[in-house]
Amino acid sequence: MPLSVGASSEGRRVWLRPARWAAIAFAVWGSVFTLPLTAQQSGADEFNDSHFHLTNYIQEGIDPHQFLQIMGRRVSRSTLFGIPLQQQWSYANSGEFAPTYYLQSDAPLYYYSFTDAYIASMYRSLSKDEQARFDPMITGFNPADMYAADHIRRVLRIFPGVFTGIGEFSIHKEFVSSKVSGETASLTNPALDRVLDFAAEAGLVVILHSDIDMPFAKMDAEPVYLSQMKALLKRHPKTTIIWAHIGLGRVVHPVQTSAAAAAERSPSQVGIVEAMLTDPALAHVSFDISWDEVAKYAVATPETVSRVATMLNRYPDRFLFGTDTVAPSGPGPYFAVFDMWAPVWKQLTPEASLKVRKANYERLFDEGRRRVRAWERANVR
Numbered sequence: 001m002p003l004s005v006g007a008s009s010e011g012r013r014v015w016l017r018p019a020r021w022a023a024i025a026f027a028v029w030g031s032v033f034t035l036p037l038t039a040q041q042s043g044a045d046e047f048n049d050s051h052f053h054l055t056n057y058i059q060e061g062i063d064p065h066q067f068l069q070i071m072g073r074r075v076s077r078s079t080l081f082g083i084p085l086q087q088q089w090s091y092a093n094s095g096e097f098a099p100t101y102y103l104q105s106d107a108p109l110y111y112y113s114f115t116d117a118y119i120a121s122m123y124r125s126l127s128k129d130e131q132a133r134f135d136p137m138i139t140g141f142n143p144a145d146m147y148a149a150d151h152i153r154r155v156l157r158i159f160p161g162v163f164t165g166i167g168e169f170s171i172h173k174e175f176v177s178s179k180v181s182g183e184t185a186s187l188t189n190p191a192l193d194r195v196l197d198f199a200a201e202a203g204l205v206v207i208l209h210s211d212i213d214m215p216f217a218k219m220d221a222e223p224v225y226l227s228q229m230k231a232l233l234k235r236h237p238k239t240t241i242i243w244a245h246i247g248l249g250r251v252v253h254p255v256q257t258s259a260a261a262a263a264e265r266s267p268s269q270v271g272i273v274e275a276m277l278t279d280p281a282l283a284h285v286s287f288d289i290s291w292d293e294v295a296k297y298a299v300a301t302p303e304t305v306s307r308v309a310t311m312l313n314r315y316p317d318r319f320l321f322g323t324d325t326v327a328p329s330g331p332g333p334y335f336a337v338f339d340m341w342a343p344v345w346k347q348l349t350p351e352a353s354l355k356v357r358k359a360n361y362e363r364l365f366d367e368g369r370r371r372v373r374a375w376e377r378a379n380v381r
């Protein structure tokens with residue numbers, strides 16, 4: 001679906017021309033500066049994948065041995081999770097047509113908790129060396145259920161030594177939230193607070209998807225879910241939380257401000273994220289830049305590339321790359337997302353590039369592994 005997001009009008013382009021020259025100069029400088037990395041990028045250990053789905057919306061996909069073949073030497077480590085929601089095949093709705101994606105049916109989605117046992121059994125089928133490359137995540141809980149935290153605790157007890165975190169799970173997600181059977185999830189639901197409290201207790205890394213705004217939001221409007229999201233994050237300072245996709249989606253586009261509103265200091269997406277990055281009460285929050293639908297905003301124009309690269313260079317400890325691919329059929333679709341980011345990678349300092357592609361993953365998920373294993377030693381049997 002064609003989107004005008006990130007594209008600027010001809011009139012604005014004229015205004016932005018000096019910035020564009022600066023971006024080009026910065027790109028040239030950046031490419032010289034990152035020469036050793038360019039050599040590294042064509043070979044081994046290019047990135048760790050902080051956001052990867054082994055299975056799809058009907059719980060089918062690839063097994064981790066196939067995924068290791070795809071990762072090859074380009075990817076060192078990856079998270080490993082399914083999708084907590086199952087698309088029902090409703091005969092009344094689509095007849096003989098079997099939907100495999102949530103956009104292919106009007107029938108509801110429901111929570112499919114068996115995904116956690118499936119991911120654990122797949123992980124346990126790997127050798128020790130292969131296991132060391134994965135961080136499995138628990139996703140099969142309903143975040144609107146006060147018992148959700150008890151499910152997570154139960155999974156750790158039944159499969160000790162496996163999981164590093166929880167997620168990706170979703171609260172607000174375009175086209176999805178409204179399709180889920182039962183009570184709609186909310187950022188203000190105490191059931192979610194119980195989940196995040198338990199994640200802090202057990203040391204679980206949290207990957208939380210919650211759109212910053214409604215789909216197709218108007219320019220200059222305050223993003224509808226932003227204040228609830230910030231309040232939630234601030235209620236859980238001891239939980240390690242990764243906000244998936246910086247709150248963006250397929251049609252939940254970056255918050256846009258007109259020139260007039262910008263003059264009144266109404267913040268744009270970058271302004272909103274920068275305010276969060278500099279807020280000491282949100283120091284426990286990181287952002288993932290996964291999903292090709294998010295990459296499309298970042299690489300839309302030379303201006304957006306420069307803006308995003310500037311933010312990553314300024315706050316290199318707070319962003320993680322992930323593909324958000326779902327059961328990829330081979331290396332082509334898997335690496336396409338990483339390669340989309342090439343214009344941004346070229347403008348990063350070597351330090352920022354290394355942190356976003358690899359080091360932040362190692363820091364957060366190694367700590368998660370260590371803490372969850374300690375919780376299991378103290379609490380299992």
Ligand SMILES: [Zn+2]
Nearest residue numbers: 051053168324
């Ligand atoms: Zn995802």
